[in-house]
Amino acid sequence: MATIIPVEDFDCVVFGATGDLTLRKLLPALYSRFRDGQFSERCRVIAAARSDLTHETYRTRAAHALHEHVPAAELPPDKLSAFLDLVFYARVDGARADGWEPLTTLFDGTPDRIRVFYLATSPSLYGPICRNLSSNGFVTAQSRVVLEKPIGHDLASARRIIEDVGQVFSEQQTYRIDHFLGKETVQNLLALRFANVIFERLWNADVIDHVQITVAETVGVEGRGSYYDTSGALRDMIQNHLLQLVCLLAMEPPISLQADALRDEKLKVLRALRPIAPHEVAQLTVRGQYAAGAVGGKSVDGYLKDLSESIAGTGHVSDTETFVALKMEVRTWRWANVPFYLRTGKRLPQKVSEVVIQFRDIPISVFPKQAAQMQANRLVIRLQPEEGIRIGMMTKDPGPGGLRLRQTELDVSFEKAFSIRYPDAYERLLMDTVRGNATLFMRRDEVEAAWLWVEPILDAWANSTERPKPYAAGSWGPTASIALIERDGRTWHEELE
Numbered sequence: 028m029a030t031i032i033p034v035e036d037f038d039c040v041v042f043g044a045t046g047d048l049t050l051r052k053l054l055p056a057l058y059s060r061f062r063d064g065q066f067s068e069r070c071r072v073i074a075a076a077r078s079d080l081t082h083e084t085y086r087t088r089a090a091h092a093l094h095e096h097v098p099a100a101e102l103p104p105d106k107l108s109a110f111l112d113l114v115f116y117a118r119v120d121g122a123r124a125d126g127w128e129p130l131t132t133l134f135d136g137t138p139d140r141i142r143v144f145y146l147a148t149s150p151s152l153y154g155p156i157c158r159n160l161s162s163n164g165f166v167t168a169q170s171r172v173v174l175e176k177p178i179g180h181d182l183a184s185a186r187r188i189i190e191d192v193g194q195v196f197s198e199q200q201t202y203r204i205d206h207f208l209g210k211e212t213v214q215n216l217l218a219l220r221f222a223n224v225i226f227e228r229l230w231n232a233d234v235i236d237h238v239q240i241t242v243a244e245t246v247g248v249e250g251r252g253s254y255y256d257t258s259g260a261l262r263d264m265i266q267n268h269l270l271q272l273v274c275l276l277a278m279e280p281p282i283s284l285q286a287d288a289l290r291d292e293k294l295k296v297l298r299a300l301r302p303i304a305p306h307e308v309a310q311l312t313v314r315g316q317y318a319a320g321a322v323g324g325k326s327v328d329g330y331l332k333d334l335s336e337s338i339a340g341t342g343h344v345s346d347t348e349t350f351v352a353l354k355m356e357v358r359t360w361r362w363a364n365v366p367f368y369l370r371t372g373k374r375l376p377q378k379v380s381e382v383v384i385q386f387r388d389i390p391i392s393v394f395p396k397q398a399a400q401m402q403a404n405r406l407v408i409r410l411q412p413e414e415g416i417r418i419g420m421m422t423k424d425p426g427p428g429g430l431r432l433r434q435t436e437l438d439v440s441f442e443k444a445f446s447i448r449y450p451d452a453y454e455r456l457l458m459d460t461v462r463g464n465a466t467l468f469m470r471r472d473e474v475e476a477a478w479l480w481v482e483p484i485l486d487a488w489a490n491s492t493e494r495p496k497p498y499a500a501g502s503w504g505p506t507a508s509i510a511l512i513e514r515d516g517r518t519w520h521e522e523l524e
């Protein structure tokens with residue numbers, strides 16, 4: 028049983044409180060930490076938004092969201108009502124300099140308390156909100172700001188936002204969320220690599236042939252069309268989540284788990300990514316857009332139709348990609364000539380996030396050819412669902428009749444090993460912001476280095492007359508993504524197929 032270490036009393040002010048992220052993720056995460064006793068009823072969740080709501084009407088909305096997103100068994104009425112008692116509503120327009128009295132009133136008398144300002148809004152509001160928080164005197168030494176991704180839509184806009192926020196909050200007070208880093212299984216990559224000698228010694232180009240990362244989703248663009256269509260899979264998933272996974276897989280052992288020690292190592296990986304030159308983009312990347320098809324036995328519309336439903340009243344033509352596959356290199360001695368293949372997309376057949384470390388073939392086989400089709404070792408790290416690791420290894424087929432070999436799997440299911448609920452990533456990350464632990468958050472230079480690498484791809488796509496390649500919803504993306512890896516004599520991990 029995990030021990031819950033309570034955090035100090037805090038006020039968490041969430042801007043964008045009527046939005047999808049707050050209702051679907053942040054409130055359930057805060058509720059779960061409260062239910063488990065990690066914070067007391069003296070703490071407050073202050074929901075801030077422009078809508079004209081009262082504390083009571085917002086609480087009703089919050090209750091509704093919790094019923095929708097938290098299993099009933101985890102929502103006993105006494106806990107729910109105790110949690111709702113600590114939820115308050117402040118009607119403010121973050122972009123305007125005036126009208127901040129509701130927050131002044133709520134903050135009155137709590138100057139020393141930890142204040143977490145969570146900005147779950149459009150990134151264009153990050154600067155204005157921070158300025159207004161400062162000019163109203165709300166920012167104290169005990170304050171911190173949490174910024175949701177995406178931070179900007181390219182390097183220049185990211186820098187502008189970072190500068191604007193930096194006028195008010197120091198780097199130590201700024202927590203840039205990449206919720207993948209809050210996933211238990213993503214943190215487990217650190218344990219796997221640095222708490223076990225057997226992997227680390229083999230974690231290099233001598234024995235690793237290539238690495239694959241797949242983050243597949245079955246959902247489409249849902250109601251997020253206006254955001255997603257300006258973003259696309261490269262900005263939405265690769266620039267942050269997948270590059271962070273690359274960092275954790277490729278980095279050198281950090282000297283400690285202190286925030287900067289870990290982030291220094293991740294930064295080195297981002298800076299070692301070989302830039303993809305404009306003329307290589309067509310060869311090393313594939314962008315796709317889902318067309319109508321079927322997922323989980325149900326017919327679904329294509330992206331353009333989803334988009335017109337999401338952004339009412341518009342007949343859309345869009346070159347936004349909902350799928351990306353690419354081949355990249357980490358230019359360090361450890362990873363020289365070991366390609367990393369990444370792919371992510373919406374409306375794929377399964378929701379699955381998986382890392383495959385494909386080892387090299389044995390140098391010489393002493394076994395007769397007829398004994399076995401030799402297969403190289405493979406480490407499969409399943410991040411979600413059915414979290415666990417599997418190692419494919421050659422073993423002898425038991426019994427008489429000659430020496431026959433086949434690949435079997437050493438299979439460790441984390442779910443079975445630890446029969447506890449996996450907390451949502453936001454639970455951990457929210458408590459880390461209160462504790463002041465920035466280890467699992469992105470530092471400014473990481474965000475910038477990630478944009479720097481991604482930008483030439485975005486530019487080349489923007490300058491190309493070629494549209495994203497269509498793929499049927501429910502397939503594994505455009506066939507070009509299969510060709511991307513097969514050209515090199517390799518295949519995507521077939522168990523996904």
Ligand code: BG6
Binds near residue numbers: 244
């Ligand atoms: C978000 C993206 O950051 O991550 C979404 O904006 C995506 O488009 C989501 O669906 C995936 O996260 P998870 O936790 O469901 O794997």
